[in-house]
Amino acid sequence: MTMVPPGDAAPSTAPADRGVGPLLRAWRKQRRVSQLELALRADSSARHISFIETGRSRPSEEMVLRLAEHLDVPVRERNALLLAAGYAPRYPETPLDDPALDSLRAGMERLIQGYEPYPAVVVDAMYNVHAANRGILMLLDGIPERLLAPPLNAMRLTLHPEGLAPRIRNLHEWRGHLLSQMERQIALHRSEPLRRLYEEVAAYPAPEERPGSREANPEPLESAPYFALPMQIEHEGRVLSFISSISTFNTPMDVTVAELAIETFLPADPATVKYLQSLMS
Secondary structure, three states: OOOOOOOOOOOOOOOHHHOHHHHHHHHHHHOOOOHHHHHHHOOOOHHHHHHHHHOOOOOOHHHHHHHHHHOOOOHHHHHHHHHHOOOOOOOOOOOOOOHHHHHHHHHHHHHHHHOOOOOEEEEOOOOEEEEEOHHHHHHOOOOOHHHHOOOOEHHHHHHOOOOOHHHEOOHHHHHHHHHHHHHHHHHHHOOHHHHHHHHHHHOOOOOOOOOOOOOOOOOOHHHOOOOOOOEEEEEOOEEEEEEEEEEOOOOOOOHHHHOOEEEEEEEOOHHHHHHHHHOOO
């Protein structure tokens, strides 16, 4: 997913009668791009960009989309820019269970099933789970049914004190990673529901920092046992280690598709590989 640095405040949503100029200016400032730099990227002039931002000039639909592209504005927010400029939204938001997305859903299912025995999951912008393979279901064994009731939420499930949290050996570090990831997504997507989810999971009891944790005793990269932060989780008397990777769709033309992500968990050590492969034999 495209992310912005934690702590950057995203432009606040503005009503359409304020016009598109203030919204574009806010996105430009968030991206730390000057009017001249944006003009060069968009094959325009700094004067024209200034006129758009101050409301002295109404941009064409093509210009709104061009500026949004160069400012890396999320697809959902591009619709908001078009509405503010007086144009119809360009990108539909198709329900994931719509027959038009049958091929997409089937393709994602095949992808995560093909990744077995390693865990893989499909989530949306709110971290709600839309598909999961048997590798994920294995890790959820023993979780209370109320936490598994739809809509299943990956963040809530991972950080809840009755969820996976007690099983994660490096919870202090993994929790910090997940909360920072959510902060970046809130800044990018300006989502109040996501902010409320963040406030909920951030309020769950935080683990004490272990004296031997990497945060307490940072190691240089070349001497560290891992080159990315692993999630170390207990399962049936073993400690399994996974490194997470997130994939999204290139050039999405639908809001729903733009906000889907496939998260896969790659074994981080030979013992985890051996154990998971033994499950397939």
